[in-house]
Amino acid sequence: MQHATSSRDTKAEIHRAAVDLFSTQGYDKTSLREIAEQVGITKASLYYHYSSKQQLLRAVVGTFLDDLFEVLRLTETMEWSSENEREALGAYVDVVIAHRATGPTLLRDIAAVLAAFGDDLDELIARSRRFQLWLAGPDPTAADRLRAAAAVETIGAAMSAELDLSVSEAEIRAVLLDAATAVLARRGTPVGE
Structure with a gap:
């Protein structure tokens, strides 16, 4: 043992x-x-x-992808509401925070990641698009869909940014969740207003 x-x-x-x-x-x-x-x-x-080194890369990035897939699957059975939206965004933020050290590897060596994951990344992209469509809310306009994509990118920015390690995960979570919901709050607003 x-x-x-x-x-x-x-x-x-x-x-x-x-x-x-x-x-x-x-x-x-x-x-x-x-x-x-x-x-x-x-x-x-x-x-x-x-x-192999590729198997190690799959393990490093794979845990992030597994956790991300779980969050993206969450909305496939969840009816949209503002409460459910905040819950799903919170779960997404939690995954990004938990794996933020993996971000530079993903961004720096995208070719190696693509070679290691191939079809898994195609599925991730498809699920991400469905997640963004769900975040856009019921009967979304093209602007609402763009806002949903921007909200997801706002959260993902934490993986590419150098974060001050003296800031608690709770603070990081609060800032990212507030930023993403602020982007989505303008849903239904015509462009330019």
């Missing part, structure tokens, strides 16, 4: 080291040897947990 706990801790350390190195150096410039050294294990030990 002790070995399983140790294994999970090592895997988590590998994951954290990979996020750190992929984000700062880039996927292509990071070697498995560097990741192993940062964790304090041998390259052979790293291979015990991940058979």
Whole structure:
């Protein structure tokens, strides 16, 4: 039983080291040897947990995508209301906050991410579009749909921005949720007013 706990801790350390190195150096410039050294294990030990760098990238980005898919599925069975909208946006914000360290990897090495995920990304894009359409509300105008897309991008901006680590996650959550709902609050307003 002790070995399983140790294994999970090592895997988590590998994951954290990979996020750190992929984000700062880039996927292509990071070697498995560097990741192993940062964790304090041998390259052979790293291979015990991940058979390739691409498999490690899938693990790093995959947890984010899994959590994101879960939020996007939430609205597929949820009727739109202002309360449900805030709940869905809150869940989306929570995923972004939980995985904000992964953001630089996604943005910096989009080609590697695309190669590692392929069809999964097509599904993510389709689900994201449905989520944005749901956020646009009942009988949305083209401007409402654009506002919904802008609200989602407002939340996603936290993954690309350098956040002050002295700010609590609760504060980050409140700011992102307020910003996204402010964008959506103009729903139904004609453009230019």
